[in-house]
Structure formats: C-alpha cells, structure tokens
Amino acid sequence: xxxxxxxxxxxxxxxxxxxxxxxxxxxxxxxxxxxxxxxxxxxxxxxxxxxxxxxxxxxxxxxxxxxxxxxxxxxxxxxxxxxxxxxxxxxxxxxxxxxxxxxxxxxxxxxxxxxxxxxxxxxxxxxxxxxxxxxxxxxxxxxxxxxxxxxxxxxxxxxxxxxxxxxxxxxxxxxxxxxxxxxxxxxxxxxxxxxxxxxxxxxxxxxxxxxxxxxxxxxxxxxxxxxxxxxxxxxxxxxxxxxxxxxxxxxxxxxxxxxxxxxxxxxxxxxxxxxxxxxxxxxxxxxxxxxxxxxxxxxxxxxxxxxxxxxxxxxxxxxxxxxxxxxxxxxxxxxxxxxxxxxxxxxxxxxxxxxxxxxxxxxxxxxxxxxxxxxxxxxxxxxxxxxxxxxxxxxxxxxxxxxxxxxxxxxxxxxxxxxxxxxxxxxxxxxxxxxx
Numbered sequence: 001x002x003x004x005x006x007x008x009x010x011x012x013x014x015x016x017x018x019x020x021x022x023x024x025x026x027x028x029x030x031x032x033x034x035x036x037x038x039x040x041x042x043x044x045x046x047x048x049x050x051x052x053x054x055x056x057x058x059x060x061x062x063x064x065x066x067x068x069x070x071x072x073x074x075x076x077x078x079x080x081x082x083x084x085x086x087x088x089x090x091x092x093x094x095x096x097x098x099x100x101x102x103x104x105x106x107x108x109x110x111x112x113x114x115x116x117x118x119x120x121x122x123x124x125x126x127x128x129x130x131x132x133x134x135x136x137x138x139x140x141x142x143x144x145x146x147x148x149x150x151x152x153x154x155x156x157x158x159x160x161x162x163x164x165x166x167x168x169x170x171x172x173x174x175x176x177x178x179x180x181x182x183x184x185x186x187x188x189x190x191x192x193x194x195x196x197x198x199x200x201x202x203x204x205x206x207x208x209x210x211x212x213x214x215x216x217x218x219x220x221x222x223x224x225x226x227x228x229x230x231x232x233x234x235x236x237x238x239x240x241x242x243x244x245x246x247x248x249x250x251x252x253x254x255x256x257x258x259x260x261x262x263x264x265x266x267x268x269x270x271x272x273x274x275x276x277x278x279x280x281x282x283x284x285x286x287x288x289x290x291x292x293x294x295x296x297x298x299x300x301x302x303x304x305x306x307x308x309x310x311x312x313x314x315x316x317x318x319x320x321x322x323x324x325x326x327x328x329x330x331x332x333x334x335x336x337x338x339x340x341x342x343x344x345x346x347x348x349x350x351x352x353x354x355x356x357x358x359x360x361x362x363x364x365x366x367x368x369x370x371x372x373x374x375x376x377x378x379x380x381x382x383x384x385x386x387x388x389x390x391x392x393x394x395x396x397x398x399x400x401x402x403x404x405x406x407x408x409x410x411x412x413x414x415x416x417x418x419x420x421x422x423x424x425x426x427x428x429x430x431x432x433x434x435x436x
Contacts, residue, residue, distance in 0.1 A: 071115040117149040137164040144185035219245035223315035225405035225434030238264030239427035246281035285323035286359035300350035323359040335367030376428030405434035
C-alpha cells in the first residue's frame with residue numbers, strides 16, 4: 001500500500017501545476033473498506049491459482065510483452081501506473097476518458113484493460129465506468145477487464161463483475177497485489193486464446209472428416225433423379241444421410257442423432273458405418289433397421305437416440321420399400337398433387353435392442369417426387385417463433401412438383417430460408433428423388 005502512496009507522491013510532484021489536484025487525499029483511518037475488498041479479491045484469486053498455475057507458467061514463456069490499456073482521469077495516477085507497468089515489462093498505453101477507451105480498442109489490440117470507474121469531477125458512483133464495461137465486452141468478449149476506483153464498495157465491485165469485469169482493485173492499491181492480478185488475468189486470457197485456436201483447428205478438422213464420410217457424388221440410376229442438401233448448424237452435427245446403388249435400385253438412408261456438436265457427430269459416424277456394413281442388395285429395410293439398432297444399443301450413451309429411415313427405390317419395378325425408425329416421415333408427392341407419408345417401421349434406434357421393425361411398400365409412378373428430410377427443416381422457426389412444419393413443406397413440394405429434382409430441392413430450401421430469414425437452429429438435411 002505504501003508503495004502506491006510513495007509512487008503517487010512522486011507522480012504528484014512531477015505533474016504539479018500541469019493539471020488539477022487529485023479528488024481526495026488518502027484517509028488512513030478509513031482504510032478498512034480497502035482491506036476488505038482486497039482480501040475478497042485475494043481470496044478469490046487464491047482459489048484459482050491451483051487451476052491456473054500451468055497457464056501462468058506458459059504465459060511467462062511467451063516472449064511477447066503484454067499490452068495494457070489504462071484508463072483514468074487523474075494524471076498522477078496515470079503517471080504512477082506508467083512507472084510501475086513499464087518497469088515490469090508491460091507495454092502500457094493511457095487514456096483519460098471512456099470515449100478514449102473505445103477509440104483505442106477500435107484502433108489496436110490489447111491484452112488487458114485496467115480502468116477506473118469514475119471519470120467526472122467529484123463523482124463517486126462509478127456509473128460511467130460501469131456503463132463502459134458492456135461496451136468493451138461487445139467489442140471484445142475475451143479481453144480481461146480489471147476495474148479500480150478510490151470510492152468503490154462491495155456492491156460496486158459485484159456490479160462491475162456482473163457486467164463483465166474479471167477482477168476488482170481498490171485504490172490505493174498495493175503494487176504486488178495489482179501486478180499479481182494483471183499477470184493472472186493476462187495469462188488466463190492468453191491461454192484461453194491459444195486453447196480456442198487449438199479447438200477451432202480441431203473443430204475444422206472434425207468438420208472436414210465428417211463431410212468426407214458423406215457421399216461426395218450421388219449415384220446414377222436409370223429413371224431416377226437425385227438431389228441432396230446437407231447443412232450442419234454448428235459446423236459438425238448429428239444429421240446423416242447416404243445414397244447407394246445396387247444395379248437399378250437406389251438405396252437411401254437418412255438419420256438424425258439427438259443433440260448437436262461433436263458428440264452427435266461421433267455417433268453419426270458410428271451409425272453411418274453400421275448402415276454401410278449392413279446395407280446389402282438383398283437385405284430388407286426392416287432387417288437393416290434391426291441390425292443397426294442392436295449395434296447402436298451397445299454403443300449409445302444414456303439419454304441418446306437416433307431417428308432413422310432406410311428406403312429402396314426400385315425404378316423398374318415402380319415401387320419403394322422402406323422402414324422408418326421414428327424419423328420424420330418422408331413425403332411421397334404424387335404427380336396429381338396429393339401426398340402420402342412413409343411412416344411404417346417402429347421406434348427410434350439405440351434404446352430397445354430387441355425392437356422388431358416393420359416395413360412398408362408403395363407404388364411409384366412417373367412424375368412422383370420423394371422428399372426425405374430431418375427435423376432441422378420442419379422445426380426451423382421464423383423470428384416470431386413459429387415452426388415451418390410438415391404441412392408447409394408438403395404445400396411447397398406440391399407447388400413445385402413438376403420441377404426436376406435439383407430445381408425442386410433449391411425451391412424448397414428457398415422457401416424455408418424465406419420463412420426463417422436464413423437462420424437454422426438445428427442441422428438440416430433435404431433429399432429429393434424424382435421418378436422419371
């Protein structure tokens with residue numbers, strides 16, 4: 001504490017006559033709030049040291065000096081902090097207003113913001129500083145903010161933390177305590193950025209691997225048109241589809257793993273591998289559902305499941321044979337404008353290993369269209385919160401039923417995007433099959 005008083009005394013001598021004097025002198029008899037706040041900050045800091053030691057050591061090995069933006073309206077305080085931070089190897093820059101903070105942040109990147117909460121003469125509420133914190137957070141959500149004020153209270157500290165500050169320092173500060181807080185916050189922020197970059201690289205690799213597992217080209221089958229769209233909500237996801245050809249037979253599988261992100265993507269890859277292992281030319285769709293279900297029941301985590309549909313489009317025989325394991329029923333849109341749902345099958349995969357699945361069969365005619373989709377299509381919402389829904393999908397499909405498969409797929413996606421404003425909360429897959 002007396003380190004700080006000494007630095008301020010020297011700084012005041014250096015800036016004497018250059019500006020107004022400090023708002024208040026130090027009242028040694030009233031230091032108990034200071035001690036209380038510093039003890040609170042120190043206790044919380046100690047709780048995290050065991051978890052951040054390795055991060056701090058890795059940051060100390062970082063040769064790049066930390067850049068600190070300091071905001072305070074008192075010249076003697078800025079001068080004292082200039083001596084302290086420069087002497088400790090930091091690269092500080094200084095501003096004296098809230099607008100100056102935002103101007104600097106827009107122009108340059110900093111490792112930490114050390115900011116006062118009071119900027120108007122004789123104010124003690126900290127309102128200007130508190131209002132600045134969310135502005136900084138909206139500009140840079142990861143940069144740590146350390147706030148300080150000579151007029152603070154526990155309530156002010158809590159409010160600052162609630163608005164996005166990482167730590168709180170009461171004036172007059174102790175050099176050792178302030179430097180410990182700066183070192184810890186900068187080390188954690190740098191470590192988090194490195195981790196984020198690593199995770200982003202791994203996430204991108206997972207996305208590319210998952211995309212590589214999906215069909216890169218659709219098979220060619222006489223008398224059948226095929227168009228596919230796959231859109232994961234978060235780069236990777238739980239939607240899965242496959243297209244296989246057995247001579248003049250087109251096999252289509254579509255599935256949706258409950259959940260999103262990497263866990264769903266891993267389960268999706270497991271399901272897709274199982275389908276490719278069991279899907280043979282002579283194997284019935286109901287049998288494939290049963291085999292995949294038994295395998296998933298051995299591997300599926302508790303609380304997870306998959307919806308699934310497998311269909312054989314036999315263009316020459318003019319029929320479709322299918323089994324639906326709890327998936328959104330594909331739509332068979334007739335040339336006449338009517339439609340039917342492909343719902344025969346059974347319950348979802350991955351829950352009951354002994355489930356027996358039924359299968360259905362429907363006749364096909366030239367001009368018919370088959371629409372396979374996941375719930376990311378029908379459960380997509382508009383800004384008002386309304387779902388797109390199966391009925392609207394069916395109506396849109398009937399409206400463009402004479403289009404070729406590719407054009408119909410584009411028209412349906414355009415209809416969904418118009419409804420939602422282009423925003424999808426879930427993975428979305430759409431397959432259109434045209435019967436020639």
